[in-house]
Amino acid sequence: MNIIVCVKQVIDPEAPPASFKIDAATNKAEMKGAAPVIDPYGEYAVEAALKLKEARGGKITILTLGVNLLREVVKKPLAMGADELILLEDEIFTSGDNGSIANALALAIKKKGEYDLILCGREASDTNAGQTGPAIAELLGIPCIILARKIEPIDDKIKVERVNSLGYDVIESPLPAVVTVSNEVGQPRYPTIKGIMAAKKIEPIIWKAGDIGYETGISNKTKLQKLFQPVHEAKCEFAAGETPEEMAVNLALKLREAKIV
Amino acid sequence: MSEYKGVAVYCEAKNDKILPIAAEGLGIGRKLAESLGQELAAVIIGDKALAQQAIAAGADKAYVIEDAQLKEYQPDAYISALEKAIKQIQPQIVILGQTDSGRELVTRLAYRLNTAATLDCVDLAIDTGTKRLLQTKPVYGGNAQAVIITETDPQIVTIRTKAFAALTPDASRKGEVVSIPAGLDSSIIKAKIVNRVVEEVAGIKLEDARVVVAGGRGIGSADGFKQLDEMAKLLKGAVGASRPACDNNWISDTAQVGLTGKIIAPEVYIAVAISGSSQHMSGCSGAKTIVAVNKDKEANIFRHARYGVVGDWKKVLPAFVQKLKEL
Ligand SMILES: Cc1cc2nc3c(=O)[nH]c(=O)nc-3n(C[C@H](O)[C@H](O)[C@H](O)COP(=O)(O)OP(=O)(O)OC[C@H]3O[C@@H](n4cnc5c(N)ncnc54)[C@H](O)[C@@H]3O)c2cc1C
Ligand SMILES: Nc1ncnc2c1ncn2[C@@H]1O[C@H](COP(=O)(O)O)[C@@H](O)[C@H]1O
Numbered sequence: 230m231n232i233i234v235c236v237k238q239v240i241d242p243e244a245p246p247a248s249f250k251i252d253a254a255t256n257k258a259e260m261k262g263a264a265p266v267i268d269p270y271g272e273y274a275v276e277a278a279l280k281l282k283e284a285r286g287g288k289i290t291i292l293t294l295g296v297n298l299l300r301e302v303v304k305k306p307l308a309m310g311a312d313e314l315i316l317l318e319d320e321i322f323t324s325g326d327n328g329s330i331a332n333a334l335a336l337a338i339k340k341k342g343e344y345d346l347i348l349c350g351r352e353a354s355d356t357n358a359g360q361t362g363p364a365i366a367e368l369l370g371i372p373c374i375i376l377a378r379k380i381e382p383i384d385d386k387i388k389v390e391r392v393n394s395l396g397y398d399v400i401e402s403p404l405p406a407v408v409t410v411s412n413e414v415g416q417p418r419y420p421t422i423k424g425i426m427a428a429k430k431i432e433p434i435i436w437k438a439g440d441i442g443y444e445t446g447i448s449n450k451t452k453l454q455k456l457f458q459p460v461h462e463a464k465c466e467f468a469a470g471e472t473p474e475e476m477a478v479n480l481a482l483k484l485r486e487a488k489i490v
Numbered sequence: 491m492s493e494y495k496g497v498a499v500y501c502e503a504k505n506d507k508i509l510p511i512a513a514e515g516l517g518i519g520r521k522l523a524e525s526l527g528q529e530l531a532a533v534i535i536g537d538k539a540l541a542q543q544a545i546a547a548g549a550d551k552a553y554v555i556e557d558a559q560l561k562e563y564q565p566d567a568y569i570s571a572l573e574k575a576i577k578q579i580q581p582q583i584v585i586l587g588q589t590d591s592g593r594e595l596v597t598r599l600a601y602r603l604n605t606a607a608t609l610d611c612v613d614l615a616i617d618t619g620t621k622r623l624l625q626t627k628p629v630y631g632g633n634a635q636a637v638i639i640t641e642t643d644p645q646i647v648t649i650r651t652k653a654f655a656a657l658t659p660d661a662s663r664k665g666e667v668v669s670i671p672a673g674l675d676s677s678i679i680k681a682k683i684v685n686r687v688v689e690e691v692a693g694i695k696l697e698d699a700r701v702v703v704a705g706g707r708g709i710g711s712a713d714g715f716k717q718l719d720e721m722a723k724l725l726k727g728a729v730g731a732s733r734p735a736c737d738n739n740w741i742s743d744t745a746q747v748g749l750t751g752k753i754i755a756p757e758v759y760i761a762v763a764i765s766g767s768s769q770h771m772s773g774c775s776g777a778k779t780i781v782a783v784n785k786d787k788e789a790n791i792f793r794h795a796r797y798g799v800v801g802d803w804k805k806v807l808p809a810f811v812q813k814l815k816e817l
Binding site: 240242243245246247249251258326328351352354355356357358359360363364366367368371372373374375378389390391392393394395396397398399400401402403406411412413416448449450451452453454455456457458459461463464465466467468472473474475476477478480481482483484485489490 | 814
């Protein structure tokens with residue numbers, strides 16, 4: 230099975246919220262003092278691909294689009310066990326809206342040619358959009374299943390368990406298809422020393438706009454007007470006491486008094 | 491762009507009732523339609539009987555797509571049906587709920603209509619100058635919000651649950667009901683739902699509970715969650731959790747609160763051993779009062795909490811529960 234996994238480099242979403250800053254002039258965000266990471270849901274998608282490869286064999290190609298891509302960051306999927314890394318590293322890809330990114334990924338997938346399954350994260354930790362997977366599916370004209378917690382190939386089809394608010398749906402789809410992956414698929418594995426050594430030897434393939442025929446790829450359907458940090462000013466009243474038990478008693482008294490519980 | 495006019499709200503329904511989020515969509519849709527001086531339409535897949543509910547909730551007109559093939563929800567068929575309806579109605583703005591199905595349908599629907607969608611909006615307004623829709627949505631896991639404009643029509647959005655107010659239903663409101671033939675060809679269904687599995691736990695539903703007791707990674711075990719369960723029972727509430735607690739199988743995945751879990755707005759949210767990541771807070775910041783128990787005084791949760799205890803939950807909770815029983 231040939232699997233393509235789309236993985237993005239992002240600012241660290243797990244850094245403390247206090248380190249989050251926005252540069253108002255450029256509308257760009259950063260996590261002060263934290264290094265970039267690969268997008269967590271992209272990492273779950275890599276894990277899902279590795280599980281499939283273990284069960285069925287095949288090849289895993291990682292597609293990463295962005296600028297200033299740090300090799301030690303974007304190579305993590307290789308260290309986890311993926312076979313190949315293609316970097317779409319060209320300023321032009323990120324000069325339009327998010328649709329431009331889906332266009333570039335779809336063009337790169339077409340150029341790659343051989344694929345049975347395309348995996349994306351359910352949503353990137355920066356955009357929180359959840360649109361790239363479905364967009365790629367529309368651009369390639371293939372089925373799309375979102376929020377997978379389990380993916381199982383049966384003959385030339387796949388069976389996917391799709392998370393919903395009550396439990397899950399079981400969905401069957403022909404291949405090729407796009408599937409977006411949720412955290413219920415299971416914790417991404419840590420790279421092993423052997424994996425890290427193997428990843429060191431793999432040179433990423435770099436594609437620019439010209440390599441994938443991106444001439445008309447830029448989309449400007451949406452525009453970011455403003456990016457801002459919402460303010461919340463809760464003032465926490467800490468329960469007094471010498472011991473945790475005393476504080477607990479004081480909290481109970483306080484909540485009762487305020488008729489909160 | 492001028493041929494697109496009015497606001498359309500896709501009204502999802504369950505058990506012969508439009509969902510609360512559909513009424514919330516009609517509530518904000520009404521406001522937007524009025525500031526544009528245009529009509530508000532409801533789009534319904536299913537029974538004609540739902541049309542009057544949508545009209546009572548604010549719609550001027552209800553378009554009903556009735557087709558035996560749409561009885562069971564199948565995303566591929568629903569996208570097709572909605573595409574057809576929107577092409578006929580030609581609204582300037584389309585609103586869906588950020589529900590299990592809304593988030594699944596919306597991007598692909600936008601692509602079929604050669605436009606773009608913005609998901610999970612928490613604020614919507616018409617720009618007084620350009621008359622375009624200002625779409626505010628949380629990004630960076632809730633650390634920031636983006637205001638987005640769609641340059642193409644229709645401008646399509648999904649709205650976050652409880653972010654917008656529904657109108658008080660007025661059963662005397664009158665409106666036109668229009669039937670739209672679905673004209674579906676069953677071969678468009680490629681990815682097919684073959685089974686639905688309900689896992690949700692018994693008792694008070696998380697979304698409906700007045701009190702929610704939620705546990706995080708610091709709870710450390712399924713046994714720990716049993717204690718939270720007892721406390722929730724005492725307070726007639728439900729148990730919620732952060733993602734790591736669900737990922738560790740200490741509690742069902744359906745208990746997850748947050749950006750990628752449930753978004754709730756209880757009266758009281760008691761967060762125990764939860765650090766208060768922006769992604770988690772996205773799911774519970776609508777709570778009226780947040781109470782936090784955490785051993786780390788610097789934990790971000792205390793920036794959101796009204797009441798807090800700095801201490802080990804294993805010591806705090808039993809004493810807290812004991813005192814509540816006495817009071
Ligand atoms: C795109 C995206 C979406 C996400 N969606 C969600 C979501 O929907 N919901 C969600 O919850 N997370 C979500 N996350 C994950 C999120 O970023 C955090 O990793 C997660 O919320 C942390 O959970 P936690 O607070 O339980 O764990 P931690 O951050 O590890 O915090 C544990 C806390 O417990 C405290 N503690 C430990 N032991 C004790 C003790 N004995 N007594 C008292 N306190 C103790 C610690 O001081 C600490 O503050 C998402 C992440 C991404 C990138
Ligand atoms: N720049 C990118 N490079 C590679 N994959 C991406 C990129 N942007 C989005 N994706 C994929 O699409 C998923 C959803 O992203 P989004 O639609 O932005 O929420 C991510 O988890 C990735 O799998």
